[in-house]
Amino acid sequence: MNMLVRCINCDEITLKTPFDQCPEYDTSGSFESFNTLEKDDFKDFLQNHHGHRLEDLKILEDSFISEKDYAEPVKTSYFKATNGRESFVVKKFRDKIDEPLKYQLIYGDYSLKCVGIEIQSKEIVNQLNAEFKKYPLHQNRIDAFVNLLQSVVKTTDIKKLERIPEESSNASEIYYKMDDISLAYLLRNCHNIFKGDEYTHIEEFIHRHKEDGVLLIKAIYKIQIIEMVNSRKRAMAAQIHSEKRRVAEKG
Numbered sequence: 348m349n350m351l352v353r354c355i356n357c358d359e360i361t362l363k364t365p366f367d368q369c370p371e372y373d374t375s376g377s378f379e380s381f382n383t384l385e386k387d388d389f390k391d392f393l394q395n396h397h398g399h400r401l402e403d404l405k406i407l408e409d410s411f412i413s414e415k416d417y418a419e420p421v422k423t424s425y426f427k428a429t430n431g432r433e434s435f436v437v438k439k440f441r442d443k444i445d446e447p448l449k450y451q452l453i454y455g456d457y458s459l460k461c462v463g464i465e466i467q468s469k470e471i472v473n474q475l476n477a478e479f480k481k482y483p484l485h486q487n488r489i490d491a492f493v494n495l496l497q498s499v500v501k502t503t504d505i506k507k508l509e510r511i512p513e514e515s516s517n518a519s520e521i522y523y524k525m526d527d528i529s530l531a532y533l534l535r536n537c538h539n540i541f542k543g544d545e546y547t548h549i550e551e552f553i554h555r556h557k558e559d560g561v562l563l564i565k566a567i568y569k570i571q572i573i574e575m576v577n578s579r580k581r582a583m584a585a586q587i588h589s590e591k592r593r594v595a596e597k598g
């Protein structure tokens with residue numbers, strides 16, 4: 348298991364792990380160079396914090412989160428770690444591809460905030476054109492269908508929707524299935540756009556793609572870091588405050 352080492356005096360952290368336990372280092376350079384680099388980093392850390400109090404932090408393995416694709420080499424990601432008494436958020440980042448990863452300790456927590464809901468307009472249009480090749484739909488009706496779907500989705504509450512369990516490649520895009528009420532509303536209103544056979548075909552199209560296709564609703568999330576003033580800093584601030592008061596009272 349990966350371990351972080353924290354210097355309690357300085358609130359700095361480093362990763363204590365051989366290269367082979369850490370697949371994220373494989374972006375560039377050879378195995379050897381990165382391996383040595385990381386080992387040296389750890390040695391440097393021990394030297395820099397000689398005589399300080401160190402402790403191991405356990406990484407919560409399921410807590411990794413990032414707004415970019417996992418394969419993206421230059422990105423910021425976050426995960427949670429604990430020393431058994433306190434929990435921390437660790438910010439993991441690298442500024443340039445040839446730089447080693449840096450770790451920053453944050454007192455607090457993170458959460459995901461939904462900042463937008465959208466339909467996959469471009470994919471829907473492409474799919475309609477592909478599936479209705481034989482009897483192409485008029486562009487006006489395609490536009491009307493996309494607009495209708497947009498208006499249906501605008502009023503849905505994402506919290507009530509069923510999330511598609513497939514892993515999205517990053518935490519900022521999560522897909523949901525349309526709920527039954529929205530689906531019924533969509534089908535009913537499609538009667539205003541499509542007639543006869545065309546309606547039958549569009550109804551089939553909707554049923555084909557509602558579970559796992561272009562009709563899934565995409566929600567955009569942002570990572571929010573909730574930083575807390577750590578207790579030691581707070582204690583120090585309180586101490587300074589009371590000392591100031593003592594000085595003031597004396598004067």
Ligand SMILES: [Zn+2]
Nearest residue numbers: 354357396399
């Ligand atoms: Zn230190």
